Amino acid sequence: MALTLPAHLDPLTDRIHGSGLLHELAHGLRGPFHYLLPERFDANLAAFRAALADAEVEGRVYYAKKSNKASVFVERCAAVGAGVDVASLGELRDALGHGVRGEDLVVTGPAKSEQLLRVAAQQGALIAVDALDELERLLGLGGNRPVRVLLRRYPPAQPRSRFGLNDAQLHQALERCVAAGDTVRMEGLSFHLSGYAIQPRADLAGELVELCLKARSSGLRADRISIGGGFPVDYVAADAWDAFLAEQGPGHYHGERSFAAGDFYPYHSPAAGADALRAILSASPGGTGPNLAERLRQAGVMLLLEPGRALLDRAGSSVFPVQGVKDRSGYGIITVDGTSLSLSEQWFNSEYLPDPVLLRDRTGGTDHTDRPYPACVGGTSCLDSDLLTWRKIAFPARPRVGDLLVYPNTAGYQMDSNESPFHELPLPPKVVVDHHGDRPRWHLDR
Numbered sequence: 001m002a003l004t005l006p007a008h009l010d011p012l013t014d015r016i017h018g019s020g021l022l023h024e025l026a027h028g029l030r031g032p033f034h035y036l037l038p039e040r041f042d043a044n045l046a047a048f049r050a051a052l053a054d055a056e057v058e059g060r061v062y063y064a065k066k067s068n069k070a071s072v073f074v075e076r077c078a079a080v081g082a083g084v085d086v087a088s089l090g091e092l093r094d095a096l097g098h099g100v101r102g103e104d105l106v107v108t109g110p111a112k113s114e115q116l117l118r119v120a121a122q123q124g125a126l127i128a129v130d131a132l133d134e135l136e137r138l139l140g141l142g143g144n145r146p147v148r149v150l151l152r153r154y155p156p157a158q159p160r161s162r163f164g165l166n167d168a169q170l171h172q173a174l175e176r177c178v179a180a181g182d183t184v185r186m187e188g189l190s191f192h193l194s195g196y197a198i199q200p201r202a203d204l205a206g207e208l209v210e211l212c213l214k215a216r217s218s219g220l221r222a223d224r225i226s227i228g229g230g231f232p233v234d235y236v237a238a239d240a241w242d243a244f245l246a247e248q249g250p251g252h253y254h255g256e257r258s259f260a261a262g263d264f265y266p267y268h269s270p271a272a273g274a275d276a277l278r279a280i281l282s283a284s285p286g287g288t289g290p291n292l293a294e295r296l297r298q299a300g301v302m303l304l305l306e307p308g309r310a311l312l313d314r315a316g317s318s319v320f321p322v323q324g325v326k327d328r329s330g331y332g333i334i335t336v337d338g339t340s341l342s343l344s345e346q347w348f349n350s351e352y353l354p355d356p357v358l359l360r361d362r363t364g365g366t367d368h369t370d371r372p373y374p375a376c377v378g379g380t381s382c383l384d385s386d387l388l389t390w391r392k393i394a395f396p397a398r399p400r401v402g403d404l405l406v407y408p409n410t411a412g413y414q415m416d417s418n419e420s421p422f423h424e425l426p427l428p429p430k431v432v433v434d435h436h437g438d439r440p441r442w443h444l445d446r
């Protein structure tokens with residue numbers, strides 16, 4: 001039996017899928033493509049801002065640009081005055097070029113290049129310093145104005161992290177900032193945790209608030225902390241997810257491949273996106289005393305966040321034309337025009353689990369013999385490992401050449417982080433879809 005794991009119902013994408021637009025685009029673009037829904041990005045950003053406002057916490061949202069390469073999301077940030085988190089010179093250039101002001105950028109990432117540091121300092125961006133030698137290289141790059149820095153904290157609860165400054169290094173960095181006087185403006189501290197747990201974020205944030213207070217006593221500004229990203233996205237319903245985890249085994253995958261439950265992204269989260277921020281703000285650091293929101297207010301510390309995936313929730317999907325279908329014993333192998341590089345989860349030795357939706361080519365007419373058809377999904381490359389989905393998906397009918405497979409909700413990391421022109425295949429274009437009244441319109445993302 002094939003297990004199903006449908007994405008949450010989404011009336012807006014249903015409407016687009018029913019409009020014939022995607023077949024039209026597949027015809028026009030001659031291959032796979034992604035579509036983007038910037039209105040969803042706007043709504044997610046507004047929800048994060050509302051969570052801050054409701055908790056009466058002064059804060060700023062920086063969109064973590066690495067989660068999608070499209071321009072349209074950065075343009076939305078520029079339009080509504082949100083910040084952008086960049087980690088390379090290319091990302092920084094792109095953000096500036098789309099109208100985000102230098103002072104609205106936060107620059108993260110380990111051991112940043114000389115050139116990235118120089119441009120970031122010249123543009124007045126906030127730079128999260130990851131190591132002492134980086135701080136040293138940075139001092140003096142600001143010209144006649146101070147370099148704005150955050151000191152990134154090594155997370156003691158995640159001892160395998162390669163990021164941040166440990167206790168001793170942090171102590172040294174603070175002394176260095178004091179000694180550097182007007183050449184540096186130490187604005188606060190930062191962290192980014194892997195995983196999605198709420199309490200560790202509140203705990204470390206609480207610690208950073210205390211560190212800010214200490215830093216201030218030696219004359220540093222220290223009036224903000226960044227808690228990074230890692231706000232989960234809720235892709236599927238709780239019961240479907242629980243049933244999937246309980247039942248899935250090698251028999252559900254092509255090649256009897258086995259995945260441990262822990263290999264998967266947590267596709268269901270009870271508190272996702274802005275609700276996760278609300279939960280973090282109402283948790284008490286260390287488990288007792290005033291909650292984080294209260295601590296921030298008391299200490300006069302501003303909260304910065306850098307969500308990537310959560311700002312892109314339901315803001316785009318990936319569309320692959322079916323190029324061939326063949327039968328194996330008990331299931332089928334669908335080959336789509338496209339590769340697993342456009343669905344990056346395979347890069348992490350894992351699967352993108354929300355079920356792809358089959359959009360039939362209407363010109364073929366309906367087939368009354370349609371019967372459920374389990375099939376895995378392969379890409380067009382010559383690699384045996386190039387599967388978009390190893391799992392045998394329960395398709396409602398045997399797909400036909402010309403049908404489309406739509407992988408839902410792929411904008412956060414799935415879409416383009418790993419795409420390459422492998423086999424000289426062109427990269428799938430990205431199509432921005434908005435609505436003019438009831439009518440969906442589109443343009444290419446540039």
Ligand SMILES: *Cc1c(COP(=O)(O)O)cnc(C)c1O
Nearest residue numbers: 064108192229230306307308309
């Ligand atoms: C990747 C990253 C983020 C974004 O993480 P999400 O899980 O997409 O929210 C934020 N900050 C830093 C420093 C990162 O490396």
